[in-house]
Amino acid sequence: MNDQLALPVGITLDRFIMRNEADFPFATGELSQLLRDIALAGKIVNRDINRGGLSDISGQFGSQNIQGEHQLKLDVIANIRFIRALKNGGEVCAIISEEDTELIPTGNNKAKYIVAIDPLDGSSNIDANVSVGTIFSIYRRVTPTGTVPTIGDALQKGDMQVAAGYILYGSSTMLVYTTGRGVNGFTYDYSLGEFFLSHPQIRTAPVGNIYSCNEGNMDDFPVAVQQYLHKCREQRLIGRYIGSLVGDFHRNLLKGGVYLYPATLKNPEGKLRLMYECFPLAYIVEQAGGAACDGKRRILDIMPDSMHQRAPLYIGSAKMVEDIYSLHFTHAS
Numbered sequence: 001m002n003d004q005l006a007l008p009v010g011i012t013l014d015r016f017i018m019r020n021e022a023d024f025p026f027a028t029g030e031l032s033q034l035l036r037d038i039a040l041a042g043k044i045v046n047r048d049i050n051r052g053g054l055s056d057i058s059g060q061f062g063s064q065n066i067q068g069e070h071q072l073k074l075d076v077i078a079n080i081r082f083i084r085a086l087k088n089g090g091e092v093c094a095i096i097s098e099e100d101t102e103l104i105p106t107g108n109n110k111a112k113y114i115v116a117i118d119p120l121d122g123s124s125n126i127d128a129n130v131s132v133g134t135i136f137s138i139y140r141r142v143t144p145t146g147t148v149p150t151i152g153d154a155l156q157k158g159d160m161q162v163a164a165g166y167i168l169y170g171s172s173t174m175l176v177y178t179t180g181r182g183v184n185g186f187t188y189d190y191s192l193g194e195f196f197l198s199h200p201q202i203r204t205a206p207v208g209n210i211y212s213c214n215e216g217n218m219d220d221f222p223v224a225v226q227q228y229l230h231k232c233r234e235q236r237l238i239g240r241y242i243g244s245l246v247g248d249f250h251r252n253l254l255k256g257g258v259y260l261y262p263a264t265l266k267n268p269e270g271k272l273r274l275m276y277e278c279f280p281l282a283y284i285v286e287q288a289g290g291a292a293c294d295g296k297r298r299i300l301d302i303m304p305d306s307m308h309q310r311a312p313l314y315i316g317s318a319k320m321v322e323d324i325y326s327l328h329f330t331h332a333s
């Protein structure tokens with residue numbers, strides 16, 4: 001409490017980024033600028049989402065993405081907005097997007113960062129006016145700057161991320177991110193057009209009383225998960241499931257709890273994508289004291305072999321994730 005009182009009221013995202021950059025003696029400002037570019041695109045997409053019900057922006061776009069999902073107009077609009085901001089910003093040499101099959105070269109071959117992005121998360125909720133989000137993950141390229149980026153630059157372990165975050169377009173709009181020195185949350189003040197630090201150094205409880213899972217798939221779940229969900233019910237834990245990963249994750253991060261998306265018959269590898277859903281949220285939750293696994297491994301230890309690879313995800317309060325992991329272990333042996 002004293003720390004928070006000590007903090008000047010109204011620290012903007014920009015000032016926070018600048019202050020943090022000062023802590024890195026060799027910082028060159030590129031990552032800071034990249035975070036600003038993402039925040040700017042987020043403000044524009046936030047405006048689009050607020051108009052989500054209006055005819056020119058609602059409904060299907062009429063095409064499918066590589067996941068076989070019907071793209072909504074807002075999926076495509078958000079994708080265009082972020083790609084344009086990242087290209088114009090000049091700090092990114094290539095982009096992985098949920099909405100694009102191939103790696104997107106930006107033409108900035110001198111740039112040293114790669115961004116993986118889920119431009120609009122929770123698409124199935126957009127026309128019902130339920131919280132949605134954007135999820136991003138940032139890597140340093142492995143090939144020399146000045147050369148054309150390759151898939152080798154894109155496919156890196158989750159542990160290699162230099163920054164990750166999400167924007168939650170909910171009752172208020174928030175940007176939450178980490179650069180490996182804790183997790184901070186910023187709330188958007190429309191009247192000033194600024195993100196302000198509202199949740200400094202977020203920590204998540206080791207045990208919470210919330211579990212989030214689409215139990216409609218219960219019969220498909222591994223036995224270990226079915227057992228865990230029964231235990232949650234026996235303990236009268238609170239079941240909360242929005243169906244927008246960012247919304248469910250954010251609530252559990254602040255209140256304590258666990259989100260589960262196991263493998264199902266429809267998605268035997270799991271539904272969620274490693275590069276732009278699992279990795280960024282796993283980095284954030286670990287920086288906040290929580291944990292994330294796929295039932296067998298720590299999510300951040302996974303080496304991806306394709307850009308749109310999926311994985312089961314168990315993420316949130318450390319002790320709850322550990323329990324799920326041990327149940328998997330018990331049933332595997």
Ligand SMILES: O=P(O)(O)OC[C@H]1O[C@](O)(COP(=O)(O)O)[C@@H](O)[C@@H]1O
Binds near residue numbers: 069124214243244246
């Ligand atoms: O409808 P389901 O099977 O419960 O899946 C919901 C999950 O799928 C997602 O919508 C997938 O993300 P996208 O909307 O970005 O495709 C998650 O946000 C959410 O947690």
Ligand SMILES: [Mg+2]
Binds near residue numbers: 118277
């Ligand atoms: Mg998503």
Ligand SMILES: [Mg+2]
Binds near residue numbers: 098118119120121122
């Ligand atoms: Mg999406």
